[in-house]
Every structure is written in C-alpha cells, then in structure tokens.
Amino acid sequence: MVLLFKIGFLDVTWVDFVDIALVSILLYQVYKLIRGSIAVNIFLGILALYLVYLIVRAAQMELLATILGQFMGVGVLAMIILFQPEIRKFLLVIGRGTEFKENIFKTIANWRHQYHDDFDIHEVMEAAKALKATKTGALVVFSRDTELKFYVQTGDALDSAVNKRLLLSIFNKHSPLHDGAVIIHKGRIKAARCVLPVSENDNLPPHFGLRHRAAVGMSENTDTLVMAISEESGRLILARNGKYLRSLKLKQVEHRVLQYLHNDEPARWEEEVKDEEPEPTESSPAKA
Known part of the structure; x- marks a missing residue:
C-alpha cells in the first residue's frame, strides 16, 4: 500500500481518500432520497438514540446500556423495515445508473x-x-x-x-x-x-x-x-x-x-x- 503521509499514529494512503469520497457520495445520495420526507425525522431519531447509547455505554450505566444495546442489536432490521421505500428508491437509482445504453444491448432495447x-x-x-x-x-x-x-x-x-x-x-x-x-x-x-x-x-x-x-x-x-x-x-x-x-x-x-x-x-x-x-x-x- 502506497503511504502518502502520516498524521500522528495514522497512516494515510490514497485508498483512504477513495474510501472517504465513496462514503461521501453514498451519504449524499441517501440525503437526496430522504430529503423532504418523513424519513428524515426517523433517521435523526435513530441517530440521536445511537448517540445516547454511546454516551450511556461510555458512562458505564450498565442497565440502561443493556436495554439500549438490545434495541441496537436489531437496529439493522428495524432500519430496513422503516426505510423500505427509500431503500427501494436507492436500488432503483443504482439500477438506472448501470444501464447499458451505448453498447450491444442498445439494439435489444430498441427492439x-x-x-x-x-x-x-x-x-x-x-x-x-x-x-x-x-x-x-x-x-x-x-x-x-x-x-x-x-x-x-x-x-x-x-x-x-x-x-x-x-x-x-x-x-x-x-x-x-x-x-x-x-x-x-x-x-x-x-x-x-x-x-x-x-x-x-x-x-x-x-x-x-x-x-x-x-x-x-x-x-x-x-x-x-x-x-x-x-x-x-x-x-x-x-x-x-x-x-x-x-x-x-x-x-x-x-x-x-x-x-x-x-x-x-x-x-x-x-x-x-x-x-x-x-x-x-x-x-x-x-x-x-
């Protein structure tokens, strides 16, 4: 791996820049999909709850951390259910972006x-x-x-x-x-x-x-x-x-x-x- 520079104990490579860029694009696309819809409020609520969970765990509040931890354990499944329309729209956007328009499949599409x-x-x-x-x-x-x-x-x-x-x-x-x-x-x-x-x-x-x-x-x-x-x-x-x-x-x-x-x-x-x-x-x- 090619090392670009070092910040303290962090080794920064060109792969890190690509990683950050891809994550930024992904977050921007997610933002465009949920902008103006009720999903924004749900997303902010989940984010706030997760931050509370991190604070509670850092403060070693065992009982509350256990309760919130159980909820976070099924967080991925809950998000899939809550954001089903937005996930569907996101996959539809990806599907449209990967269409082959300028190759042999264009002939089939015209047919x-x-x-x-x-x-x-x-x-x-x-x-x-x-x-x-x-x-x-x-x-x-x-x-x-x-x-x-x-x-x-x-x-x-x-x-x-x-x-x-x-x-x-x-x-x-x-x-x-x-x-x-x-x-x-x-x-x-x-x-x-x-x-x-x-x-x-x-x-x-x-x-x-x-x-x-x-x-x-x-x-x-x-x-x-x-x-x-x-x-x-x-x-x-x-x-x-x-x-x-x-x-x-x-x-x-x-x-x-x-x-x-x-x-x-x-x-x-x-x-x-x-x-x-x-x-x-x-x-x-x-x-x-």
Whole structure:
C-alpha cells in the first residue's frame, strides 16, 4: 500500500481518500432520497438514540446500556423495515445508473421499444385537452418497460387500445372507473381505477391534492411517467422520479411523453421547460 503521509499514529494512503469520497457520495445520495420526507425525522431519531447509547455505554450505566444495546442489536432490521421505500428508491437509482445504453444491448432495447411507433399519443393529448377544458380529474400512468402487475391488479383490467373516447368515458365523473389511475403499457390501456401510492414529500405545494400526490408518489416508487389533471382547476402536471412539471402546454406534454417512451429524456428533466404558459390563478387552495 502506497503511504502518502502520516498524521500522528495514522497512516494515510490514497485508498483512504477513495474510501472517504465513496462514503461521501453514498451519504449524499441517501440525503437526496430522504430529503423532504418523513424519513428524515426517523433517521435523526435513530441517530440521536445511537448517540445516547454511546454516551450511556461510555458512562458505564450498565442497565440502561443493556436495554439500549438490545434495541441496537436489531437496529439493522428495524432500519430496513422503516426505510423500505427509500431503500427501494436507492436500488432503483443504482439500477438506472448501470444501464447499458451505448453498447450491444442498445439494439435489444430498441427492439423492445418498437411498439411505440404504433402508439398514437395524439389520442391521449386530445383526451387531455378535453379533460382540462371541462376540469375533469384524471390520472394516467405511462410505463415503458414494466407491466406494473401489482398496480394493475388493484384496478379493473381492460387491455384495450388507447382511444380518446375511451379515456373520456373512463374519467367521466359519473363513470364507476373514474376514481383512480389508468395504466398504459405497450400502447395498451392495461387497467383503470388503479390505486397508486401517495407521496409523503413535505415540500409539495399545499394545494396539491391526493391525485397530484399520487402522481408524484407513483413516480417515486416506479420507473414511470405520470400525468395528472386537477378536478378543481384543470391544472396538468407531469411527474417523473419524484419531480414534477406544471404549467406545460399540451405540445410540451406530448414531447415529454414521447421522450420518455423513446428513452430519450434530458439529464436534468425538471429544468428543461421553455415557453411556459401562466398557471391559472386560484382564490383558494385547489384539490387535485
């Protein structure tokens, strides 16, 4: 091992710098995942309890140290249970970062995505235009690679072609299928009335109702693009990777959906919006 320098009794090598850098990156990624969520408070609580345990053990308080020690013994299992959504998101980020995009597997990926040529996005955009005009709530999930069977099973299976009239019928306020999400995969409406996870992000705007929070929550937990239309204001948002875009023109929405389906999204997805139209003003907080 190559020794760089020595500080007292510590031998510092280049491996130590690499180790510190990797740990810093890991902690930063963890911070980004739990930032703005209730997991931050849980993490700080566990950290405070661990510091108390160290102090108690150093002070040789045997009884209290034994009790806290028993709790710390199952700490790893408890953290896995408490931080299950965050761990899932972290593994999803790692999985996306290790995709082979510029090698032989790209050909296979393109073959898998050939169905997008048959997907008429204009049917969805025409439906979205009508839904916005009539202030009809809607929630549409676009899935590029996975069938989302778990979420499909929470609703009513359809497996039908994407059609403007069908989407308008589903989200009609008097339809038994309107209360939930539509899942679109491989150019087909797989199911309607699907239940989506609701985001626990505390930084979302206060006027975001359950529909908008479900759109963000679904994008946090899965590799999907979600479109939500507010029932109160007709506001449309797109959610991806826990982030969202609003005040988009329909042409911009169409462009975003096609980028997602063709796996051609910009690196900074949430910052690539131009020519935004002003968001409708509200006299009171709106519910999605």
